[in-house]
Amino acid sequence: MRALSHPSFLSTLASFFLSQKETRSERRLFHALTGVLALVPVILFFVLFFKNPLALKFHLFLYALTLGIGSCAALCIGWLLRVVGRTAQRELLFLDSIADGVCVVSHAGDVLLLNPAGKMLCGIKEKERHPFSFASLGVFSCGIKKRLISLPEDLLACRSIRNWTLQRHDGHITPLLISIAPLPSSHEGEEDVIIVFRDATEEKKIEQAKDDFVSLASHQLRTPLATLQWYLEVLLAGDAGALTKKQRSYVTILSQTARRMNALVASLLNLSRMELDTFLVEKSRVHLPTLIKEKCSELKTSIKEKKLRVRVAFKQGRNWILTDPRLLGIVFQNIFSNACKYTPPQGAISVSGSCTSHLCIITVRDTGRGIPAEEQHSLFTKFFRAGNIRQDDVNGSGLGLFMTKKIIERLGGEIAIESREGKGTTVKLSLPL
Amino acid sequence: MPHKKILIVEDEQHMAHVMELKLTNAGYETVIAKNGEEALERVAERSFDLILLDLVMPVKDGFAVLEELQKKSFRAPIFVVTNLGQEEDAERVKKLGAKKYIIKSETPLSDLVSLVAAELSQV
Numbered sequence: 001m002r003a004l005s006h007p008s009f010l011s012t013l014a015s016f017f018l019s020q021k022e023t024r025s026e027r028r029l030f031h032a033l034t035g036v037l038a039l040v041p042v043i044l045f046f047v048l049f050f051k052n053p054l055a056l057k058f059h060l061f062l063y064a065l066t067l068g069i070g071s072c073a074a075l076c077i078g079w080l081l082r083v084v085g086r087t088a089q090r091e092l093l094f095l096d097s098i099a100d101g102v103c104v105v106s107h108a109g110d111v112l113l114l115n116p117a118g119k120m121l122c123g124i125k126e127k128e129r130h131p132f133s134f135a136s137l138g139v140f141s142c143g144i145k146k147r148l149i150s151l152p153e154d155l156l157a158c159r160s161i162r163n164w165t166l167q168r169h170d171g172h173i174t175p176l177l178i179s180i181a182p183l184p185s186s187h188e189g190e191e192d193v194i195i196v197f198r199d200a201t202e203e204k205k206i207e208q209a210k211d212d213f214v215s216l217a218s219h220q221l222r223t224p225l226a227t228l229q230w231y232l233e234v235l236l237a238g239d240a241g242a243l244t245k246k247q248r249s250y251v252t253i254l255s256q257t258a259r260r261m262n263a264l265v266a267s268l269l270n271l272s273r274m275e276l277d278t279f280l281v282e283k284s285r286v287h288l289p290t291l292i293k294e295k296c297s298e299l300k301t302s303i304k305e306k307k308l309r310v311r312v313a314f315k316q317g318r319n320w321i322l323t324d325p326r327l328l329g330i331v332f333q334n335i336f337s338n339a340c341k342y343t344p345p346q347g348a349i350s351v352s353g354s355c356t357s358h359l360c361i362i363t364v365r366d367t368g369r370g371i372p373a374e375e376q377h378s379l380f381t382k383f384f385r386a387g388n389i390r391q392d393d394v395n396g397s398g399l400g401l402f403m404t405k406k407i408i409e410r411l412g413g414e415i416a417i418e419s420r421e422g423k424g425t426t427v428k429l430s431l432p433l
Numbered sequence: 434m435p436h437k438k439i440l441i442v443e444d445e446q447h448m449a450h451v452m453e454l455k456l457t458n459a460g461y462e463t464v465i466a467k468n469g470e471e472a473l474e475r476v477a478e479r480s481f482d483l484i485l486l487d488l489v490m491p492v493k494d495g496f497a498v499l500e501e502l503q504k505k506s507f508r509a510p511i512f513v514v515t516n517l518g519q520e521e522d523a524e525r526v527k528k529l530g531a532k533k534y535i536i537k538s539e540t541p542l543s544d545l546v547s548l549v550a551a552e553l554s555q556v
Binding site: 211214215218219222223225226227229230231233234237239240262265266269326 | 445447448451452454455458489515516517518519520522536537538539541542543
């Protein structure tokens with residue numbers, strides 16, 4: 001009888017249910033039920049005692065035996081349930097305590113799980129229960145062009161893109177830092193999506209401040225240089241009167257120096273953008289031979305002056321690539337201008353390329369001075385300039401190859417350089433399609 | 434044939450002067466405005482065949498000038514001549530109706546004059 005009224009029998013079961021409940025009123029209801037159930041065996045004992053005290057011994061024995069076994073079983077089941085309940089509760093508490101929003105979206109577009117941080121970011125009340133649809137969370141968009149995400153498969157397709165925003169139903173727009181991964185679904189052959197996201201307003205502000213700084217620095221440094229260059233140009237053009245031969249040669253030196261300083265400022269600004277990570281990668285379809293020819297033609301003055309033979313040959317094929325044309329343009333600009341600068345007059349530069357189903361390989365070969373073997377390990381370090389060219393008066397900041405490598409890596413490609421001093425240099429680029 | 438009229442909107446006095454010198458030598462009539470507000474006043478007073486517009490200026494910047502001119506459905510071509518080298522700025526001014534985005538430190542003055550000549554020969 002005592003076993004029956006033992007609190008563990010009922011309270012174990014009750015505690016399992018209690019562990020699943022959230023509100024105080026629900027807990028009170030379950031406490032009341034436990035109390036009522038505990039009273040039942042006590043009442044039964046008194047009824048039997050007054051009815052037939054002799055038969056009570058046998059009844060008591062059977063009762064105790066049945067209830068003893070039942071209670072033990074209940075204890076075991078209760079213990080197991082409590083463990084399972086606690087584990088489930090721990091997992092829920094773990095998700096609840098994460099400061100980032102965690103959301104699981106089913107293949108069909110239903111939200112299977114959304115933790116409190118996620119609810120707060122989406123402007124959904126804490127008490128609201130699942131399931132609700134992914135679209136009801138707000139409007140997710142990714143990339144600079146703000147591609148709208150309405151289906152779970154779009155989430156996976158855009159997982160590598162930065163610059164996410166969430167427009168809530170109240171119109172509030174929040175920049176997001178997001179990571180997305182597929183999650184095996186309970187339905188075979190289907191895939192859910194797990195999204196971990198957080199408010200990136202502060203990061204955006206810092207990024208904007210960095211951007212503004214680079215922009216301001218760019219403007220303030222370039223303005224006096226541009227004024228200097230334009231006045232020197234006016235002087236050289238004779239707009240302010242004819243110059244003597246000596247004056248002309250001095251003004252020419254000034255003009256070249258101003259140009260060098262300008263190029264250095266441009267390189268340093270590009271470098272700082274890269275190091276501050278404010279370089280955005282905006283991919284679009286690019287026709288490689290066209291981009292290469294365009295960048296070669298920018299150097300036509302020095303090619304003509306040095307009478308260099310330039311040949312661009314691409315294997316027949318599509319030769320289209322998904323990349324950032326501006327960044328890849330900087331890469332070709334650096335490589336071609338190095339080839340032009342360090343190839344003696346009447347030398348040759350050849351550019352060849354071919355694309356397979358997943359990769360494009362571009363090779364730029366010149367008959368220039370080459371890089372001494374003992375210095376080649378430092379090729380991609382900042383401000384590196386090879387000993388054999390530093391001796392001569394060839395302009396250069398030593399930032400070109402450093403930036404080139406950084407950009408190529410950001411574009412998911414690789415760069416390799418082979419060089420023999422006095423013979424020439426070969427730059428090999430491989431870029432993913 | 435009357436001279437084509439160009440409005441130079443530039444707060445840097447020396448920069449404005451050198452542009453004026455080169456464009457006058459090339460046979461154009463020029464007017465200088467030192468900031469955006471002055472530029473809008475000049476545009477209200479008389480017509481221009483082309484505007485060379487700086488972006489970073491006191492009182493009213495180049496972006497604000499472009500917005501106002503866009504509202505007024507201003508028709509003459511506008512070349513933004515600036516040292517802001519960010520792609521986003523170039524995209525923004527093109528949306529606001531600027532025809533060209535010229536970075537001063539990357540463009541020789543003679544090239545700027547050639548671009549102006551090419552544009553005005555089409556008008």
